[in-house]
Structure formats: structure tokens, C-alpha cells
Amino acid sequence: MISPRSIVAVDPTLAAVLGGVIGAALALLSLGAMMLSERAQQKIPESPDPIVPIGVATVLSVLRSSAVVMGPEDQVLQASAPAHVLGIVRGERLLVEELLTMVRAVRRDGEIRQQDLEIVRGRLGATQYVSARVAPLGSQLVLVLVEDRTRERRLEAIRRDFTVNVSHELKTPIGALILLADAVSEASDDPEAVQRFSNRMRIEASRLSRLVKEIIELSRLQGDDPLENPGPVDINGVIDAAVDRCRVDAEDRDINIVVKTDPVLEVMGSEDQLAIAIGNLVENAVNYSPDGTRVAVAAHPIGDLVEITVSDQGVGIPSSDLERIFERFYRVDRARSRETGGTGLGLSIVKHIASIHGGDVRVWSVEGQGSTFTVRLPLRLDPATGQPADSASQVESTPTLTIPSGQRTKEAAS
Numbered sequence: 001m002i003s004p005r006s007i008v009a010v011d012p013t014l015a016a017v018l019g020g021v022i023g024a025a026l027a028l029l030s031l032g033a034m035m036l037s038e039r040a041q042q043k044i045p046e047s048p049d050p051i052v053p054i055g056v057a058t059v060l061s062v063l064r065s066s067a068v069v070m071g072p073e074d075q076v077l078q079a080s081a082p083a084h085v086l087g088i089v090r091g092e093r094l095l096v097e098e099l100l101t102m103v104r105a106v107r108r109d110g111e112i113r114q115q116d117l118e119i120v121r122g123r124l125g126a127t128q129y130v131s132a133r134v135a136p137l138g139s140q141l142v143l144v145l146v147e148d149r150t151r152e153r154r155l156e157a158i159r160r161d162f163t164v165n166v167s168h169e170l171k172t173p174i175g176a177l178i179l180l181a182d183a184v185s186e187a188s189d190d191p192e193a194v195q196r197f198s199n200r201m202r203i204e205a206s207r208l209s210r211l212v213k214e215i216i217e218l219s220r221l222q223g224d225d226p227l228e229n230p231g232p233v234d235i236n237g238v239i240d241a242a243v244d245r246c247r248v249d250a251e252d253r254d255i256n257i258v259v260k261t262d263p264v265l266e267v268m269g270s271e272d273q274l275a276i277a278i279g280n281l282v283e284n285a286v287n288y289s290p291d292g293t294r295v296a297v298a299a300h301p302i303g304d305l306v307e308i309t310v311s312d313q314g315v316g317i318p319s320s321d322l323e324r325i326f327e328r329f330y331r332v333d334r335a336r337s338r339e340t341g342g343t344g345l346g347l348s349i350v351k352h353i354a355s356i357h358g359g360d361v362r363v364w365s366v367e368g369q370g371s372t373f374t375v376r377l378p379l380r381l382d383p384a385t386g387q388p389a390d391s392a393s394q395v396e397s398t399p400t401l402t403i404p405s406g407q408r409t410k411e412a413a414s
Contacts, residue, residue, distance in 0.1 A: 056137065066146040068094060069137065070103050077141070086128070086148060088119070094144070102134040103142045110136050116149070129153045173208035177201060215345070230357075232380055233274055235265035235299050235306060242279035243297065246286045253291045257282070261299040265306045266380040269357040274377075277353040278308060280346040281373045285312035289370075305359075306379050311372040317365035325363065326351040350375070 057078060060067045066083035068076055079089040088096050094103070102113050112135040119128045128150045137143040180201045187193035243257050250257050267274070278297075285295040293313040299306060317325060326347050347361075350373075354361045358378050365371035 056143075063145075066144075066148070068144040068146075070094065070142040070144060072107070072140045074100065074103065082148075083146065086119075086130075086146065088146060099132055099134070099144055099146070102132065103144060106134045106136055106142050112136075170208070170211065173204045173211065176204045177208070180204065211345075230268045230270065232266050233269050233271045235267060235274075235308065235377075236261050238271060238274045238278055239297055239299060239308070241275040242282045245275075245279045246282045249283075250286050250295070253286070253289075255286055255289055255291065256294045257286075258294060258296045259298070260296070262301060265299055265301060267306060267357065267377045268380050269377070273353045274357070277350045277375065278310070280350050281310040281375070284346060285310050285314065285371075285373075288312065288314040290314065301379060302376075304379050304381070305376050308375045308377070309372055311370060313370045316367040316369055317363070317371055318367055322363060322365060326361070 056069065060069070060078060060080045063080050064082065065080075066086045066088060067080040068083050068089055069078045071077045074094070075092045076089055076094055083089045088094065088099065094100050096117070096119055098115070098117050102115065105111075106113055112133070114131070114133045117130050117132055119130055128148060129152075131147045131149050133145045135143050135145075180197050184194055184197045184201070187197065239259055239261060243259060246257065249255075282295065282297060289295060289312045295313075296311045297309070298311075299308045301307075351361050354375050354377065359376045362374045362376075363371060364374075
């Protein structure tokens, strides 16, 4: 019978070897644990990248101004759409060095900074005027807000120039009236001289009245930009009103005013303003045309636009002046303007009215051959179809030919 003691008996040599192996393994494990512990203690924990708070990101997405959130390494973390449009951001870079300098200064001392800057954009070097405000956003981020002030600066310059020009233009007729009044007083014993001076006073007073009227009209138009309550406007009615305004002067000088239009042409806008614009063009055509010539007024649709043209056989405009004729108070021939009573505001008013109606005005002219002014306006669209209003739903009309005698020759629409 085998004794239990004999089952558990182990060779003393084998036991010694096993003990040594186990001890070595334990020693290696202990050493590895110590090394891992030392590395863990020596390793510097990585700081997470700065994140734009959710609330800030939401606010930036609805801001109309240009907004940029800058990180600690001068990187752009987030930028609003206007910032990209303005051209101050590209990718993760802030392109304006002055803004970058402000960002670094704010990050250094935490003080809010504000400054007006001039930014040169694009290859053409267009200058934009902006107002920048830079403020800290938390401990790591900086917020940049940029407002584009270019339009305001330009309007201010226009107003300033306008005031100077108005003052200068008003001095001429007022000074003339004062001199003529003195001349009448000194020539009280000469009836012919009094009559001559009084006629001249009447002319200068009429010019002054017209100048003041057009200044007021231009100021009012600027107040209506954009139109608040536009309505359907019949272009044929506008042209009729413009021609009637100049009919008497045209008859006196034997100038034929020929009108040709399509049956129905409607735009959205102000009938009074459009009548003033087209009236100014027709009046200029009559004033600057030789006696016995013709002025043609036409209107026809081109796609979703209507083109209104006023052509004359007058003196024409030098090519060097074509780019400036729509400027306020600009006159091609100042001597001729004094004879015709021109103020230099008529074409400026035409351009402004066309602009606030969503259109434009162009000119073609050759010296000695005449001029053609073209006003383009968007046609009124049918709300149901989105297409120009159907002439079938309107009162039937036909193109017309207007002559100085006031008679109208009907032409069948083709």
C-alpha cells in the first residue's frame, strides 16, 4: 500500500530550480511596475485644444458684422460668413496685420481695444474703412468684431461735397440778382434798361427756383431709398407725362417728339419719380437739340426688363465727359447750361431714381450726331407665374406717335 506521504514528495533539486524561476519572474514584474510608475510621474499631461463655447458659436452665426474667434497660437478657430466676404480671414489665418497686432495686445494684458482701420483688398487695391473691436473671450480665446464703414464714409464724403457744391451753385444766381437789383435802382430813369434788367432778373430767379426745387427733389429721393410702398406703374403713362411736360418748348422750336412703345409695359415703383426721371431726359433732349430736329422716345421689353430710350439729334457729348455726366452739378458746357437753365442735377436725379427702382441708366453719344439715354427697369412680374405681367389682362393699348401739334397717330402693334 502506497503511503500518502509518497504522493507529494518532490525532488529537492527540482524544487530549488522552480523557486529560482518564480523569484526571478516576480523581480522582473516589480522592476517593470516601478519603471511604468516613474514614466507616468515624469509625463506632462497634454492640455486640450481650446474650444469655442456653443453659445458663442451660435451668436456668431447670426451676426451681421464680421466676427472672428482667435486661439492662443493666433489661429482662427471660427469666423462668421461676413468675415470671409470682407476678406479678413483665409483658412486659419487672420490676413490683416493691424488686427493681428490688436489680438496679441489683448491676449497679453486682457484690455479691450477699438480702432478704425483702412484695409486694402484685392489686386486692384480697393480701400475699405472698418471699425475693429477686440476683446478677450475667456482665458485662451480672443474675439474680433469688425464693422464695414466704407459705405458710411462714402456717403459722408458725398454729403460734404454736395453741401459745398450747393453753396457754390446758389451763390451765382443770388449774386446775379443782387447786381441786377442795384442796376435797376441806378437805371430808374431809363425805362428800356429797367425792362432789360428786370427780364434778366426773371431769368435768374427762375434758375434759382429750379435749382432749389431739384435740390429738394434729390434730397427727398435719397430719403426714399429704398422705395417703401412701390406699386404697379404703367410706363406708357409715364412717357406721356414726360412728353407733355416738354411739349410747349418743343412746339416753339419746331422739334418733333416721336413716341413708340409696346401695348403694355408695367414696372413696380413710384409713378411720380419715374415721370420725373423720363421727363428730365426728354427735357434735356429738347434743350440740347437744334430747332427743327426730332426727339425719339421708345420703350420695349427685353427679357424681364423694359428699356426706355430717349434719342436726340443734338450737339452730342464729348467722350471725355461721358463718365462724369451723371455726377451732381457736372455740366459739359456751362455756357450752354446757363442759356438753357441747366442746374447739373437732372441726370444725377435720373440715375438715382433708376437705381432705387432696381435698374440703371446708360448713355451713347457722338459729338455732332446726338445722344441716346437708355433707362432699364425690371418688369412687373405676375405673382402667379413669376413671369412679366400678361398684356391680355390689361386695358388694350397701342404704340403711339406724338407730334408737336398734339395729335397722336395710332399704329397697330406688330
